[in-house]
Amino acid sequence: MRLSNELCHRARSLVADRLGLDFPEARRADLEQGLLRGLRASSLAAPEAYLAWLGALPDGSPEWGRLAGHLTVGETYFFRDRATFEALEQHVLPTLIAIRRAEGVLRLRLWSAGCATGEEPYSLAILLHRLLLDHPDWVLTILATDINPEVLETARRGRYRPWSFRETPAWIRDRYFHSRGPDTFELDAGIRRTVTFAPLNLAEDGYPAVVTNTSAMDLVLCRNVLMYFTQGAQRATVARLRRALVPGGWLVVSPAEGSADLLGPLVPATFPGAIFYRKEPAGDQGLGVGDWELGIGDPGTGVRDWGLGAGEWGSVASFPEPQLPAPNPYVSTPLPQPPPCVPQPPTPSPQALLEQARALADQGSLEQARRLCEAALARNRLDPEAHLLLAAICQELGEIPAALDALRRAIYLAPDCAPAHFLLGSLLLRQEEHKRGRRCMETVVSLLRAGPGDEPVPGYDGLTAGRLLEMARAYLDLNREGLGAGG
Numbered sequence: 269m270r271l272s273n274e275l276c277h278r279a280r281s282l283v284a285d286r287l288g289l290d291f292p293e294a295r296r297a298d299l300e301q302g303l304l305r306g307l308r309a310s311s312l313a314a315p316e317a318y319l320a321w322l323g324a325l326p327d328g329s330p331e332w333g334r335l336a337g338h339l340t341v342g343e344t345y346f347f348r349d350r351a352t353f354e355a356l357e358q359h360v361l362p363t364l365i366a367i368r369r370a371e372g373v374l375r376l377r378l379w380s381a382g383c384a385t386g387e388e389p390y391s392l393a394i395l396l397h398r399l400l401l402d403h404p405d406w407v408l409t410i411l412a413t414d415i416n417p418e419v420l421e422t423a424r425r426g427r428y429r430p431w432s433f434r435e436t437p438a439w440i441r442d443r444y445f446h447s448r449g450p451d452t453f454e455l456d457a458g459i460r461r462t463v464t465f466a467p468l469n470l471a472e473d474g475y476p477a478v479v480t481n482t483s484a485m486d487l488v489l490c491r492n493v494l495m496y497f498t499q500g501a502q503r504a505t506v507a508r509l510r511r512a513l514v515p516g517g518w519l520v521v522s523p524a525e526g527s528a529d530l531l532g533p534l535v536p537a538t539f540p541g542a543i544f545y546r547k548e549p550a551g552d553q554g555l556g557v558g559d560w561e562l563g564i565g566d567p568g569t570g571v572r573d574w575g576l577g578a579g580e581w582g583s584v585a586s587f588p589e590p591q592l593p594a595p596n597p598y599v600s601t602p603l604p605q606p607p608p609c610v611p612q613p614p615t616p617s618p619q620a621l622l623e624q625a626r627a628l629a630d631q632g633s634l635e636q637a638r639r640l641c642e643a644a645l646a647r648n649r650l651d652p653e654a655h656l657l658l659a660a661i662c663q664e665l666g667e668i669p670a671a672l673d674a675l676r677r678a679i680y681l682a683p684d685c686a687p688a689h690f691l692l693g694s695l696l697l698r699q700e701e702h703k704r705g706r707r708c709m710e711t712v713v714s715l716l717r718a719g720p721g722d723e724p725v726p727g728y729d730g731l732t733a734g735r736l737l738e739m740a741r742a743y744l745d746l747n748r749e750g751l752g753a754g755g
């Protein structure tokens with residue numbers, strides 16, 4: 269298909285705007301070919317009509333994901349780029365594991381962003397399985413997202429052809445896969461269950477957010493995705509992924525994508541044949557909380573320690589000694605002095621506690637965040653927002669029954685709280701409760717469909733009602749009736 273210059277220009281800016289994808293003149297033929305495939309799959313006849321139809325679709329429509337599939341190469345394979353996986357196996361993951369063991373927190377959160385058909389997140393799952401002999405004791409999150417619902421469907425099935433093992437040591441296939449007929453290998457169900465697949469457009473700004481399980485990551489792999497993006501989309505995506513990392517967390521891009529200019533504030537770390545990027549352990553904390561009078565700073569997180577563990581409202585850091593008035597030389601008998609006034613620390617409001625809890629959760633200090641959330645709830649048990657935040661934190665802690673309980677309370681108190689239905693839906697879908705999960709996502713759609721899309725979701729930076737609506741629709745598309753098991 270050959271597009272007129274005017275149509276080509278329109279297509280280029282539409283695709284850049286909605287998908288972040290870059291098609292300079294030198295790649296015009298790729299753009300035209302991808303659009304032609306998209307056009308053929310639609311019921312429309314002419315490119316003009318197809319472009320107009322695309323332009324009118326909401327951002328999160330699965331059609332955009334399918335078009336991304338036509339416009340990008342979904343090529344991937346197990347343990348792609350040996351040097352990267354060696355650095356992960358020999359340095360980065362053992363270090364993260366050792367830190368967590370020393371902290372007594374057996375939890376790791378990894379994210380494969382732009383996971384295609386799943387080989388990358390499953391490689392991470394296999395690696396963790398090999399590194400953690402006590403893996404049943406760990407709470408492991410491996411989130412795997414992609415914009416294209418078709419590749420996610422393939423990923424969830426976990427069945428692969430020999431081409432997916434083109435550079436994979438043979439013993440990995442023998443050890444972790446079961447042969448299912450000629451040329452088909454199915455990944456072990458235990459490993460499969462470790463990975464959570466979800467639709468997400470990296471070029472949009474609905475992440476990181478606890479409600480979408482996209483924050484407090486120890487390691488993010490975003491490889492062979494940014495190379496397709498416009499410069500603006502690359503920068504915005506890297507900034508969001510950086511915010512999704514805990515202090516000291518790692519971002520891995522492919523060797524061709526790494527540039528100091530793009531990855532900027534992250535610190536490069538060189539391993540044989542690979543460069544990873546690390547968020548400074550005490551880096552930009554940007555908590556946006558007020559100038560608190562109470563508590564002392566925690567140098568590790570840069571966050572005030574409210575001292576809740578001790579069962580008190582924090583310790584007073586450095587109030588000045590109370591000054592007694594000087595004696596009056598004209599009065600022989602000293603007047604009785606009022607007792608010295610010791611300033612009392614102001615008691616933080618439940619809302620302030622929640623803000624702080626959210627900031628801590630974003631940084632991965634999940635236990636502290638939970639304590640603050642519970643403290644806010646102890647003051648006001650009827651606050652649905654606090655129950656919702658508690659649910660999101662419990663989800664990140666891997667405490668799913670507690671998360672479900674908190675969500676039920678949030679929804680009881682605020683039946684039209686769309687983020688609560690969204691989180692409940694994503695948890696149920698993760699547990700393969702397809703019918704109930706779908707119902708929740710349908711509720712999100714019916715709650716948000718008529719409202720203004722640009723309205724921010726309170727408490728979730730950058731997440732708008734429109735984005736949440738799109739994500740719910742994408743989940744519904746990914747879990748279409750008849751596709752899922754059980755529920």
Ligand SMILES: C[S@@+](CC[C@H](N)C(=O)[O-])C[C@H]1O[C@@H](n2cnc3c(N)ncnc32)[C@H](O)[C@@H]1O
Nearest residue numbers: 287341343344382384415416469470471491492
């Ligand atoms: C080449 S694959 C990368 C797979 C894997 N990360 C690897 O390196 O082997 C690129 C993937 O990026 C996805 N992608 C393209 N644009 C995207 C976007 N805006 N948001 C999320 N994923 C996107 C594509 O659907 C495709 O599955």
